[in-house]
Amino acid sequence: MLLIHILSSIKAGIHDRTTAFIISENSWPSFMYENYEADTKNLKHGLFKSRLLVMGFKAIFTSPSSANEVDGNRRSDHAKVKTCVASIMGMRKVNPHMIMYAACQIQFALSNITSWHTVDGDFNYQIFLKKLHRFL
Secondary structure, three states: OHHHHHHHHHHHHHHOOOHHHOOOOOOOOHHHEHHHOOOOOOOOOOEOOOHHHHHHHHHHHOOHHHHHHOOOOOOOOOOOOOOOHHHHOOOOOOOHHHHHHHHHHHHHHHOOOOOOOOEEOOEEHHHHHHHHHHHO
């Protein structure tokens, strides 16, 4: 439920085009930063360390219930998944393409579009992926 709450509040800001939430592929979205805030003096600091990015990554590559275990707290009321996506695909470690995929999926989930498009208003996913690929 925490993931849904975080997504809802960020999504509302993006959907309402609140100045603080207008993002394009030319800047790293705040959901990619630790505590959702970039260090303007060092943009690499905290990048790819946000709770939402880790939760989204775990939901995609392990299981949706594991997304709530980001802080190391395992909830006993969730049933264990027999085999996670990463195991099925033979993934043994995190690689840049996995981070890129998770970042794009989260950006899409936070947008107000209902179907995938390469360009979503102010955001061009193709350019975003290229920038991520160069950086990672």
